[in-house]
Amino acid sequence: MPDSHRIEALPKLVGQTVAVRGWVMTTRSSGKIAFVVLRDGTGYLQAVVSKKDVPDAAWEAFGRLTQETSIEVRGALRADARAPGGVELQASDLGILGASADFPITPKEHGTAFLFEHRHLWLRSRRQVAIARVRHEVIQAIRDFFHERGFVLVDTPILTGSIGEHAGTLFATDYFDLGKAYLAQTGQLYVEAAAAALGKVYCFGPTFRAEKSKTRRHLTEFWMVEPEVAWNDSNDNMKLQEDFVSYIIARCLERRKTELAELERDTAPLERVAPPFPRVSYTEAVEKLKALGSEMEWGRDLGGDEETLLAKQFDRPVMVYDYPRAVKAFYMKANPADPRTVLNNDCLAPEGYGEIIGGSQREDDYDKLLARIRAEGLPEEAYGWYLDLRKYGTFVHSGFGLGVERTVAWICGIPHIREAIAFPRTLYKLWP
Numbered sequence: 301m302p303d304s305h306r307i308e309a310l311p312k313l314v315g316q317t318v319a320v321r322g323w324v325m326t327t328r329s330s331g332k333i334a335f336v337v338l339r340d341g342t343g344y345l346q347a348v349v350s351k352k353d354v355p356d357a358a359w360e361a362f363g364r365l366t367q368e369t370s371i372e373v374r375g376a377l378r379a380d381a382r383a384p385g386g387v388e389l390q391a392s393d394l395g396i397l398g399a400s401a402d403f404p405i406t407p408k409e410h411g412t413a414f415l416f417e418h419r420h421l422w423l424r425s426r427r428q429v430a431i432a433r434v435r436h437e438v439i440q441a442i443r444d445f446f447h448e449r450g451f452v453l454v455d456t457p458i459l460t461g462s463i464g465e466h467a468g469t470l471f472a473t474d475y476f477d478l479g480k481a482y483l484a485q486t487g488q489l490y491v492e493a494a495a496a497a498l499g500k501v502y503c504f505g506p507t508f509r510a511e512k513s514k515t516r517r518h519l520t521e522f523w524m525v526e527p528e529v530a531w532n533d534s535n536d537n538m539k540l541q542e543d544f545v546s547y548i549i550a551r552c553l554e555r556r557k558t559e560l561a562e563l564e565r566d567t568a569p570l571e572r573v574a575p576p577f578p579r580v581s582y583t584e585a586v587e588k589l590k591a592l593g594s595e596m597e598w599g600r601d602l603g604g605d606e607e608t609l610l611a612k613q614f615d616r617p618v619m620v621y622d623y624p625r626a627v628k629a630f631y632m633k634a635n636p637a638d639p640r641t642v643l644n645n646d647c648l649a650p651e652g653y654g655e656i657i658g659g660s661q662r663e664d665d666y667d668k669l670l671a672r673i674r675a676e677g678l679p680e681e682a683y684g685w686y687l688d689l690r691k692y693g694t695f696v697h698s699g700f701g702l703g704v705e706r707t708v709a710w711i712c713g714i715p716h717i718r719e720a721i722a723f724p725r726t727l728y729k730l731w732p
């Protein structure tokens with residue numbers, strides 16, 4: 301196809317004649333002068349079409365434009381401070397590339413169910429484009445953060461033979477003659493092995509949980525980044541988390557202003573996100589919650605409501621550490637100061653977004669870990685390789701997992717995490 305320009309490049313080309321391809325958002329006309337607003341994914345552009353300045357065929361084509369028709373417009377660019385991106389195009393020609401009859405998503409209000417049925421088309425809306433761009437920035441920031449600090453990316457398997465978190469939320473599939481394979485709930489056990497090889501590592505990929513919950517915080521397929529660091533204890537682990545979360549937020553504030561404005565996100569709460577994050581032990585958290593009128597009791601896991609109530613007491617994310625062993629995964633290190641608890645932490649985001657990170661120091665004692673595996677009724681034979689890490693030069697190590705969709709939902713200020721991924725998977729959603 302002949303040369304054309306992306307809308308994002310236009311501000312530098314004022315005064316020139318260019319061609320732009322994109323999709324029609326709206327049109328209006330008053331007699332012999334008409335306007336079309338188009339988008340190409342990189343921005344929004346208004347083109348002015350005057351009957352006297354364009355061939356008859358172009359004027360006729362304008363009359364056939366409908367929402368989401370794909371078109372090419374050619375014309376001179378002029379500066380216009382009121383226009384999006386600061387430029388407007390005075391058309392000298394316009395042609396239809398692909399017609400669009402009866403686009404199902406119109407500017408009127410649609411119900412959420414309808415929009416999700418049309419997710420493949422809904423992605424084109426201004427809000428969804430803004431969310432996708434924030435998500436991209438979050439992911440790029442994650443990669444840059446670890447790369448700049450000398451971490452090595454290790455890709456962990458998605459088809460796995462051992463249970464990473466809880467037996468209750470596994471997707472299983474038949475795996476030839478080897479019995480069941482499980483879709484990874486986490487890459488953690490594998491990055492622990494890699495940490496002994498490379499010192500500082502992370503994995504980053506899709507993870508799967510057969511969650512029957514219908515909350516606004518749960519997907520069955522979500523993206524998680526999991527660093528694992530040799531010689532970090534639980535305290536070092538929390539420091540890494542607060543630096544990491546603050547870095548991601550600062551990047552989005554710096555580079556995604558336009559998108560956050562499009563989403564009408566009040567950025568004041570995000571601007572407060574800086575280390576150190578307040579830290580409360582689980583035991584203190586229970587006391588605080590009780591004082592605030594909650595029915596919370598020592599020994600129970602914090603639920604969504606408790607997380608929200610607790611996080612409300614602080615102006616930035618809060619670290620809750622040393623949970624009861626009984627509500628956490630088998631691999632967490634027993635707390636030497638109080639064996640009822642483990643050396644772990646959750647990082648709770650403010651504004652009701654809840655847990656965005658779960659992390660811990662890992663049990664590095666062979667016998668204690670084996671006892672935990674047995675106590676949880678996990679198949680011992682599947683963990684031989686994992687126990688080996690405690691047999692050949694065991695080492696203090698810690699790591700955590702940050703959920704991408706919860707983080708994106710928080711940054712964007714959207715109520716439900718299913719809008720934070722292009723094609724969400726939940727209990728009720730497998731299409732499109």
Ligand code: 4AD
Nearest residue numbers: 486488518519522526656657658659699700701703
């Ligand atoms: O707390 P979780 O279960 O921790 C782990 O998986 C550890 N293996 C991580 C590690 O130490 N390497 O999950 C970590 C994070 C949660 O804080 C949350 O942000 C996200 O993953 N997450 C989910 N996000 C969306 N839908 C779900 N069903 C999620 N479950 C967890």
Ligand code: MG
Nearest residue numbers: 646655657658
């Ligand atoms: Mg967790």
